């Protein structure tokens with residue numbers, strides 16, 4: 236089954252251990268993670284809480300950067316916020332980034348019982364679809380959307396739709412059972428794929444960023460397939476790395 240789970244709270248825990256999961260927080264956590272790893276970060280460790288970042292920091296070999304936001308704004312005292320623009324090679328190259336965000340990293344924590352976890356975004360939609368292919372016949376494929384403060388986020392629906400678009404384009408498999416939410420995401424992406432930046436500005440997540448002075452990040456997060464890497468999440472501890 237290929238399903239889009241509209242919010243982390245809607246995950247069916249019973250099928251998680253037989254599933255490969257992709258987590259989406261298009262604005263901005265998953266786009267930031269993909270950008271950090273594309274620009275040479277050694278790993279991005281994922282934390283639900285700011286305190287857990289501070290606690291872990293001393294036990295990880297340098298260079299280490301603490302990163303994240305609350306209310307879209309960088310956590311006071313941290314090295315980086317949650318804007319992909321900050322994650323340039325000269326800042327993150329070779330570093331362990333310890334990231335905590337309001338919705339995105341928490342969605343990964345919610346999915347951690349899955350067999351495989353990937354981080355998806357518009358930036359790496361094709362690479363993510365390619366990474367899902369080998370297990371399509373053996374595992375459920377769940378695209379889990381982080382949402383914004385408990386509400387469904389349209390940019391995450393569009394991001395999941397982009398991965399489904401590439402998945403279906405790569406293998407036209409009439410036998411693959413798509414759920415209705417998967418088809419909804421597919422058609423949502425298909426209807427806006429020529430104007431992704433404009434579409435991302437319309438939802439609550441986009442409006443929050445515009446009001447917070449981060450409008451340029453929307454265009455950075457809208458660059459379809461600008462990164463050719465898939466991102467896998469490892470467990471114990473939760474850490475994202477590029478799939479080589």
Ligand code: MLT
Nearest residue numbers: 262263264336337338339
């Ligand atoms: C989140 O994880 O809550 C978001 O990425 C928030 C943000 O865009 O900073």
